[in-house]
Amino acid sequence: MPSYRAPVEDTLFLLEDVLAIHRYDNLPGFSDASSDVLRAVLSEGGKLAGEVLAPLNLSGDREGCTRNADGSVVTPKGFKQAYDAYAAGGWMGLSVPEEFGGQGLPHVLSTAMQDFVSGANLALGMYPGLTQGAIAALLVHGSQAQKETYLPKMVEGAWTGTMNLTEPHCGTDLGLLKTKAVPNPDGSYSLTGTKIFISAGEHDLSENIVHLVIARIEGAPAGTKGISLFVVPKFLVNEDGSLGERNGVTCGSIEHKMGIHANSTCVMNYDGAKGWLVGQENRGLNAMFVMMNEARLAVGVQGLGQSEAAYQNAVAYARERLQGRALTGAKNPERAADPIIVHPDVRRTLMQIRAFNEAARALALWTALQSDIAHRSQDATERQLADDLLGLMTPVVKGVLTDRGFANAVEAQQMFGGHGYIEEWGMSQFVRDARIAMIYEGANGIQAMDLIGRKLPKDGGRAMMAFLTEVQTFIKDHGEDEAMKPFVGPLQPALNDLQAAVMWLMQNAFTKPDHAGAGATDLMHLLGTVVLGYMWGKIAKAALAAKAEGRDAERMEAKLVLGRFFMERTLPETSLRLARIKAGSETTMALSAEAF
Amino acid sequence: MPSYRAPVEDTLFLLEDVLAIHRYDNLPGFSDASSDVLRAVLSEGGKLAGEVLAPLNLSGDREGCTRNADGSVVTPKGFKQAYDAYAAGGWMGLSVPEEFGGQGLPHVLSTAMQDFVSGANLALGMYPGLTQGAIAALLVHGSQAQKETYLPKMVEGAWTGTMNLTEPHCGTDLGLLKTKAVPNPDGSYSLTGTKIFISAGEHDLSENIVHLVIARIEGAPAGTKGISLFVVPKFLVNEDGSLGERNGVTCGSIEHKMGIHANSTCVMNYDGAKGWLVGQENRGLNAMFVMMNEARLAVGVQGLGQSEAAYQNAVAYARERLQGRALTGAKNPERAADPIIVHPDVRRTLMQIRAFNEAARALALWTALQSDIAHRSQDATERQLADDLLGLMTPVVKGVLTDRGFANAVEAQQMFGGHGYIEEWGMSQFVRDARIAMIYEGANGIQAMDLIGRKLPKDGGRAMMAFLTEVQTFIKDHGEDEAMKPFVGPLQPALNDLQAAVMWLMQNAFTKPDHAGAGATDLMHLLGTVVLGYMWGKIAKAALAAKAEGRDAERMEAKLVLGRFFMERTLPETSLRLARIKAGSETTMALSAEAF
Structure with a gap:
């Protein structure tokens, strides 16, 4: 059975030495x-991740969720107890902030914990996520009364939350949504409509489920300018909090x-539900974006978590599986074959995954730290820079x-040969589960468009300039x-490639937006490669310093x-990305839709 | 429901115009x-692929195979009828050769049909495959009596075949195998052992199953030099062919x-089975390699088939799904949104998959044609060149x-957003099914080692030199x-990169084999990218000629x-591959096994 061990030491090193x-x-x-x-x-x-959540990963996948006739x-099995342990530990x-029952610790710590939870059991982790x-x-946009009604119970884990955006005919383009909200005399609204792909929409882990739902108030403008956010609890809450x-919301x-079989992905029917x-x-949409930005970082961390879990199991297999001999002569002559970790192509795979994982963890924590600074710093300049980044x-x-x-999970699975394709080994699950993270919270093509269309030109390119200067x-x-x-x-050459790409886009894409669209995914990966390289620079610096102090020499080496x-x-991938961006959009857009 | 339409016109163009x-x-x-x-x-x-096999793809995945208590x-549902239609059509x-009931047509035609079948229903196609x-x-290594006993029935489709190599402790390293063959007085052998991952090992499609099994004859040398091949029918065949x-072989x-749920992947127990x-x-092993080389080409074609099927369904979705507006202004102003095929990032995805598919089909057919020439030509020089290629x-x-x-199936699935992750849309199945092709018949890392360790240095690099010269x-x-x-x-620069990689390996890898191992996968993809580019050169030439003749101008454009x-x-990927190859193996091999 696959296992998972949280990278506690690496995380501490990143927080204290690398990110200071x-x-x-x-x-x-x-x-x-x-x-x-x-x-x-x-x-x-x-400990919670490795000993409580991870052992339920494979069984949760096999068993999945079941909807009863009553909705x-x-x-x-075991999910309720594991969820209770998570809640009891105060992790939610x-x-x-402490006023709502939390511990007020930095967001960067929650992010580290999300990494552990996502590696241990992605489907389970989505309920608290x-x-x-x-x-x-709710913290940002809820009224004081709403905060007092919902937050303490949610922080305690007694109630869980959901995010209801997608409808059958609209995902990315939320302006098309049809769910209607009709005002009631008491100031509440009656919501009617169908939402799909609602993660954790209905389940047996909590006493109540607090749905955040976007809908159009009767008479509101069409498109995204007529969308409002509502809180719609599964059970209405009495004055005394009981x-x-x-409520009129059910799982259809x-x-x-x-994948993520153990997370219930629901069609939710709102039938005059009170919100x-x-x-x-x-x-x-504005209010929903707070939740979405938070969620996007968390989903990125899910990708990392699955990569880490897949890596750990691939390493264990590579050390144990005896097959063939090292190219440089038997390393294990007393046995019939060497462990496959002696083979360069196997090592290349492991090195590639791990070199990504460590830098990706640094990036996730560094970005979460920017979020802390942006929200907590007293210094306006510092806040602005952090918010830009x-x-x-x-x-x-x-x-x-x-x-x-996802690609790493596939590579790790590959190392198992035929065994990787058999479900009981668990490698297939890492691939199937990791796959969703590329899709939800805005498919990755949408992320690329967000980067090139919004984040890059915003404030005259201030954020990108700040990043280029920092590196x-x-x-x-x-x-x-x-x-x-x-x-x-x-x-340096990688940074030059990024600079050249930004320059090319400034000169070409503002007048011809298709150039931006055709280069969006490559720009996202180009920036990603550079920032991961920058993270390695920071890690190397900290590792050299630690080594000089005689700390943990082998691990630092x-x-x-x-x-x-x-x-x-x-x-070196950066130059390929640059070449593709500079290829522009003529060829990409040349064919008629019928020619495909 | 997903659908599939065989690329008949494209295949005809490739066979007649491009490959002449x-x-x-x-x-x-x-x-x-x-x-x-x-x-x-x-x-x-x-027609068979699109109308008979494809409609059973999704249902076959959902239903899967069932083993009864009796083994x-x-x-x-429907597989038996579809298989019978395939057999009745004479496709097997x-x-x-006609003497065994076949049609004696070129192998390149079978390869085209494999492409269609693999795109329509991979799991079903594996039974005849x-x-x-x-x-x-059997054609190459069987005795005349064996050919007469087995081939006509197999060609007719009344009996099917399997390939039994893998055992629980050995896949790649077959020298470790334990299955034993003990000679019987009548000239036959009694086989005992366990084989795993046996595709089509047991099923209800044919009257008999002809297992080809590798085993070690009692007293034979250890390692690969003591492996023999046996034919072991599920039912023994009487003198009169009835x-x-x-026989003592059962599915455990x-x-x-x-994925490929509809193909029965069996643990086969040989318990004194007569072979x-x-x-x-x-x-x-020598004899088995005939089957494996044939199978490796067929498995490559499976990757293409799944890419084609995923592409076709992604195109249909991209034309129908309305979401967002074109960056250059509404293309579908009378509706609330444009079809997503207007978005450059969607087109980039479709173009990328299709640009691969057409060149990959050319490569598969070109390679199959080399097989035909190598086996059928009267000219020894021509035969040798074809065999080298x-x-x-x-x-x-x-x-x-x-x-x-596989990567293309993932990209095609991505275009569906959340719907791509839901099984009823069928895109997940393409990804899950395509995944196996990277693993079986020698995992792709083994293919890379075969290329760099055997095919490249063979005969002083004659085959690679011939290819470089041809391009x-x-x-x-x-x-x-x-x-x-x-x-x-x-x-030209791409070819230069390949030449530089070969040169670097000649100078560095023969003395330090780890350099070859660390660069193997990159060399395989470097050669692949160049040969696909070469195929595009050939396609372009034929398309220009056809256009000049006024044939099919739009399709040619x-x-x-x-x-x-x-x-x-x-x-442009070739330069990245070259950079990685030249990075050598020092860093890749630097860590101890414990450091991972």
């Missing part, structure tokens, strides 16, 4: 995250999916970490350091090798 | 394949797999067409032709656009 988290002790919540607290929190979180949904509110997204939206009658069916407006009328990197974390995370400064600062040369040297591997094998 | 098949009318069987015959055969085959296996023996492999092995008693269980030696004692391209067709075919000549011959410049121009797209977007 203690430099931010002046921000609210950060001073509570001392070294001891970090270690205690991550160790506990790692109730049963989750797989790790970075929620959606809840955390709903909490974030649960009242069942659950989907038969490629309350969250935030302003017709500004619902957060906005710029959100589509990259979502799109690149899930594309590569260029890093290269300058360390270019003379002999030990840093293998990391800084290759970074391994990181330097992995960083060099990334520079040699992955970073 | 009629130039080979002097070879046995080719003169029977007149234009009219080609069109009739491919149209009929296409018998039931295939999904399309290129088998394995049979054709077994027929090929079926006798049940069937696997629960990621007869095929070919020479201890030369079984066939050997060189076999791992490329297998490895590259399945890697890319260089093509470039020279058409370099001055203005219309060919977009195709020939980019081919589309091919020229697709070819340019390939040159602009895919061909």
Whole structure:
């Protein structure tokens, strides 16, 4: 059976050495995250992930969710107990303000925990994951009364949350939505319509489910300017906070999916369901975006989590499976064959996945740290820079970490040969589960369009300029350091490729938007490759410093090798991406729709 | 429900215009394949694929195979009738010599039909596919008596075949196998052992199943030099050809797999089963390689077939799904949104898949034609060149067409957003089914090692030199032709990259084999990219000629656009592959096994 061990030590190294988290002790919540607290929190979180959540991953996939005739949904065996353990550990509110029952710790810590949970059991992790997204939206846009009604129960884990956007005829283009909200005399609304692909829409893990739903108020403008956000609880909440009658929202069916079988993906029917407006009328998409941005980072981390889990199991197999001999002579002469980890092509696979994982983890935590700074810093300049980087990197974390995370799961599965294709080995599940992360919360093509169409030109390209400057400064600062040369040297041409791509797009795409569309995915991956390379630069710097102090020499040496591997094998992709972007859109758009 | 339409016209164009098949009318069987015959055969085959096999694809996946308590296996509803239609159409023996009931047509035609069948229903196609492999092995290595006993029934489709290599502890490294063969006084052998992952090992489609099994004769040397091949029928065959008693071979269980659910993948238990030696004692691997080489080409074609099927369904969806507006203004103003085919990133996806599919089909057919020439030509020089190219391209067709075919299925699925993840839409099945082709018949890493370790150095690199010369000549011959410049121009640097990679390996890898191992997968894809580019050069030439003759101007113009797209977007990958190969193996091999 596959297993999972949370990368606690690596995460601590990233937080303390690479990201120097203690430099931010002046921000609210950060001073509570001392070294001891970090270690205690991550160790506990790692234990929960490895010992409670991971053992239910394969069985949850096999069993899946079941919808009963009355519309109730049963989750797989053990899920309720595991969810309760998660809630009891206080994980739901790790970075929620204390006034609503949370612990107020930095968001970067929640992100580390999301990594562990996503690696251990993606389908299970989605139940609290959606809840955390709903909490974030209510925190920003809910009224004080709504916060007081819902947040403490959600933070406690007694109630869970969902996000209801998609309808059968619209996913990306939410302006087409048809769900209607009719005002009631008491200030509430009656919602009617059908929502699809609603993760955790109905289940047996919590006492109540708090649906956040977008709908059009009767008479509101067509398109995205007439969308409002509503909170629609499964059970109405009485004045005293107790649960009242069942609301008019039911699960019509659950989907038969490629993966994440243990998460109930529901068709939700709203039949005059009672809901309350969250935030302003017709500004619902705005409010939903808070939840979506949070969710996009979390989904990127899911890609990483699956890549890590697949990697760990591939390493175990590569050490145990005896097959063939090393090209340089038997390494295991007393047995009939060598373990396959001696083969260069097997190592190439493992190195490639791990060199991605470590940098991707750094990127996810670095981006989460920008979110903390943007929300908690007292310094307006610092806040703006952090917010710029957060906005710029959100589509990259979502799109690149899930594309590569999936590809890595496939590569790890490949190492198992035929066994990788058999469900009981668990490698197929990593691939099937990782696949969803490329799709939901905005398919990766949409992320690429968000990057090139919104994030890149915003404020005259300020965010991208800030990023280019930061990396260029890093290269300058360390270019003379002999030990840093293998990391800084290759970074310069990669950065040049990114700069050239941005320049080309500025000169060509604003007048001809199809050029941007045709290059969008390549730009997302180009930026992703550069920022992962930059992360390796930062990791290398910290590893060299730790080594010089005599800390963990072997582990640090391994990181330097992995960083060099990334520079040699992955970073050169930037020139291919640039070539594709510069190819423009003429050929791509030349055929008529009928010619396909 | 997903559908499939066989690319009959494209295949005819490739055979007649691009590969100029009629130039080979002097070879046995080719003169029977007149234009009219080609069109009739491919149209009929296409009809069978699209109308009989394809409609059972989704239902076959959902239903899967069932093993009864007595060890018998039931295939999904409709499979028996569809298989019978395939057999009745004479497809099994399309290129088998007439003396055994076949039609003696060129192998290249069987390959075209494999493409159609694989696109329509991969799991179903595997039953006849394995049979054709077994027929090929018996044709080359079977005794006259064995051929007479088994081939007519197999060609007729009344009996099917299998290939039994893998055991629980050995897949790639067959030298470790444990299945034992003990000689009987009557000249037969008693086989005992367990084989796993046996496709079509047991089912209800045919009256008898002819297992080809490798085993070690008692007292034979250890390792690969003590392996012999046996034919072991499920039912023993009486002197008069009728079926006798049940042999001691049974299906112990069937696997629960990621995909190809409708193909029964069996654990086969041999318990003193009666078998007869095929070919020479201890030369079984040799004999098995005939079957494996045939099978590897067929598996490459499976990757193409799934890519084609996924593409066709993605095109249909992209034309119908209304979502968002074109970047250049509404294309469908009378409706609420434009079809998503207006979006450049969607087109990029479709162009990329199709530009691969057409070149990959050309490559598969070109390689099959080499097989025909190698087996049927009277000219020893021509035979040798064809055999060289066939050997060189076999791992490329297998490895590259399945890697890319899978990636394309994933890209096509991505276009469906959330619907792509729901099983009833069928896109998930293409991905899950395509996945196996990267694994079986030698995982793709093994193909890469076969290329770099055997095919490249063989006969002093003669095959690679022949290929390099052929492409260089093509470039020279058409370099001055203005219309060919977009195709020939980019081919030269790509060819240079391949030449540089070969040179680097010659200088570095023979003394340090780990360099070869670490670069193997990149070399396979580098050669694959160049040969696909070369195929586009050949297609462009034929398309320009057809256009000049006024034939099919629009379709030919589309091919020229697709070819340019390939040159602009895919061909530049060669420099990345070269950079990775030249990175060598130091970093890849630097870590200890414990450091992973």
